[in-house]
Amino acid sequence: MVYIKDLLRKKGLRVTPQRELIYRLLSESKAHPTAEHVYQEVRKTFPSISFNTVYKTVRSLEEWGLLQRFNTGENIYRYDANVSPHPHFICLSCGRVDDMDNFPDDVENYVRKAASTSPCEIKFVNLHFYGYCPLCRGSSRKINNKEEDNGGSD
Amino acid sequence: MVYIKDLLRKKGLRVTPQRELIYRLLSESKAHPTAEHVYQEVRKTFPSISFNTVYKTVRSLEEWGLLQRFNTGENIYRYDANVSPHPHFICLSCGRVDDMDNFPDDVENYVRKAASTSPCEIKFVNLHFYGYCPLCRGSSRKINNKEEDNGGSD
DNA sequence: TTGAATGCAAAATATTTGCATCTTC
DNA sequence: GAAGATGCAAATATTTTGCATTCAA
Numbered sequence: 001m002v003y004i005k006d007l008l009r010k011k012g013l014r015v016t017p018q019r020e021l022i023y024r025l026l027s028e029s030k031a032h033p034t035a036e037h038v039y040q041e042v043r044k045t046f047p048s049i050s051f052n053t054v055y056k057t058v059r060s061l062e063e064w065g066l067l068q069r070f071n072t073g074e075n076i077y078r079y080d081a082n083v084s085p086h087p088h089f090i091c092l093s094c095g096r097v098d099d100m101d102n103f104p105d106d107v108e109n110y111v112r113k114a115a116s117t118s119p120c121e122i123k124f125v126n127l128h129f130y131g132y133c134p135l136c137r138g139s140s141r142k143i144n145n146k147e148e149d150n151g152g153s154d
Numbered sequence: 155m156v157y158i159k160d161l162l163r164k165k166g167l168r169v170t171p172q173r174e175l176i177y178r179l180l181s182e183s184k185a186h187p188t189a190e191h192v193y194q195e196v197r198k199t200f201p202s203i204s205f206n207t208v209y210k211t212v213r214s215l216e217e218w219g220l221l222q223r224f225n226t227g228e229n230i231y232r233y234d235a236n237v238s239p240h241p242h243f244i245c246l247s248c249g250r251v252d253d254m255d256n257f258p259d260d261v262e263n264y265v266r267k268a269a270s271t272s273p274c275e276i277k278f279v280n281l282h283f284y285g286y287c288p289l290c291r292g293s294s295r296k297i298n299n300k301e302e303d304n305g306g307s308d
Numbered sequence: 309t310t311g312a313a314t315g316c317a318a319a320a321t322a323t324t325t326g327c328a329t330c331t332t333c
Numbered sequence: 334g335a336a337g338a339t340g341c342a343a344a345t346a347t348t349t350t351g352c353a354t355t356c357a358a
Contacts, residue, residue, distance in 0.1 A: 014332050014337060036322080050340040055323075057338085073225045073280070075348075076322070089274050100272055107268045114261045115283050118254055120243050121292075123285040126227070129269050131277040168312060168357055190347085204315040209348075211313085229323075230347070 011064040018042065018049055022057050026067060027081035032088070032097040034076050072097055072128055087127035093136035100129060165218040172196065172203055176211050180221060181235040186242070186251040188230050226251055226282055241281035247290035254283060 004023055005015045013019070025041050026033070033041070039054040058079050061067040068083045072090045078097060085108065087100040108125060115122050131137075158177055159169045167173070179195050180187070187195070193208040212233050215221040222234045226244045232251060239262065241254040262279060269276050285291075 016331075016338060018339075034322090048340080050342095052324090052341075053339050059324090060338090069227075071225055071227045071229060075225060075229050075231065077229065087269070089272065089276075091274070092277065098274075100269060102271050104268050107265060111261060111265060111281065114258050115241070115243075115254060117256050118243065118283070119288045120245070120252075120283070121286040122243075122283050123246065125284070126280070126282040127265065128280040128282070129272070129274070129276050130279070132275040134273045137275040170313060170357070172314075188347090202315080204317095206316075206349095207314050213349090214313090 007066065011066060013060060013064060018046055018053055019057050021045055022054060023061060023066065023081070026058075026061075026079055029081070030099060032070075032078040032080050034078055038079070070126065073130075085124050085126070087129060089129045089131070089133070091133040091136055092130055093132055096133055098133070100127075161220065165220060167214060167218060172200055172207055173211050175199055176208060177215060177220065177235070180212075180215075180233055183235070184253060186224075186232040186234050188232055192233070224280065227284075239278050239280070241283060243283045243285070243287070245287040245290055246284055247286055250287055252287070254281075 004020055004027070008015050008019065008023065021042055022038060025038060031037070035051070035055050035058055038058065039049070039051045042049050042054055058067060058069075062069045062079070065083060066081065068080045068085075069077050070080070070088070071077055072088065074095070082099070087103050087108075089098045089100050090096075091098075108127070111125055111127070112122060115125070158174055158181070162169050162173065162177065175196055176192060179192060185191070189205070189209050189212055192212065193203070193205045196203050196208055212221060212223075216223045216233070219237060220235070222237045222239075223231050224234070224242070225231055226242065228249070236253070241257050241262075243252045243254050244250075245252075262281070265279055265281070266276060269279070
């Protein structure tokens with residue numbers, strides 16, 4: 001893909017084979033990988049790459065707006081090539097982090113509007129949903145590591 | 155406050171002066187302190203207390219449902235004696251973490267309902283708002299460490 | 309008395325920095 | 334050639350575990 005090369009150059013970033021692969025893997029992934037995950041994947045193509053290179057690369061890509069970094073509450077940074085704000089789902093059992101597909105776009109604006117009474121200047125909001133993914137729900141893999149049900153009225 | 159003693163005993167936790175103070179400080183705080191913050195505060199009363207005792211205590215209190223632990227994206231755990239789910243505000247400039255006071259209660263249910271089309275079993279949702287607090291907004295302390303404005307329509 | 313809590317130390321995990329060498333532009 | 338990227342190593346920051354001693358029930 002020449003596209004990725006251009007995208008990197010457009011941001012003023014130099015194009016190296018490692019960097020190109022790191023960004024390609026992230027842009028093709030829906031798994032919200034950690035730096036370590038990316039490292040393990042990139043090693044398959046570049047066995048001599050260092051974790052440090054992966055780390056610095058994802059930091060650069062984030063700094064230049066090509067990646068989004070976030071943290072689901074497990075104290076590990078995760079990266080996402082989809083830089084527009086969008087809600088995530090975190091499975092309390094297997095730990096997977098997914099995008100909330102089919103989540104209505106207007107909800108975020110609704111939420112932001114609800115926050116507009118705050119004396120703070122809101123820039124963006126993170127919506128993180130926690131629960132059990134289709135593979136874990138109903139299975140014995142479920143664990144109780146947070147309060148059970150809070151919503152009540154829905 | 156005898157109240158705290160009873161609360162701890164009711165959960166089957168032993169009452170020690172250190173533990174009582176740790177919980178009292180947290181229940182009286184709105185600052186969402188880290189374990190280190192709590193440690194620094196407790197030392198003023200118990201100079202010989204170890205960080206480890208504070209750490210293990212807040213872990214126990216969380217395990218028994220007396221504290222909520224979360225993480226705002228800075229890879230440090232914060233603790234809150236208000237264990238019911240509620241939205242938080244994180245200042246991009248000074249780092250303070252506040253409750254979103256006056257935030258409409260029904261928004262969380264609205265959000266949860268919007269998530270109900272997901273194949274996942276949602277247990278709870280975290281709403282984290284990022285921006286500039288009243289003290290930092292408009293001041294030179296503002297920094298750009300995330301995308302500027304995303305909402306568009308509000 | 310007994311099991312849990314405390315305190316000191318060290319291990320584990322993840323992030324970040326330093327620096328010499330190499331590569332892209 | 335110069336600025337930036339890479340790779341190896343070590344430093345930082347935080348969380349977590351081990352264990353002997355102390356204390357609450």
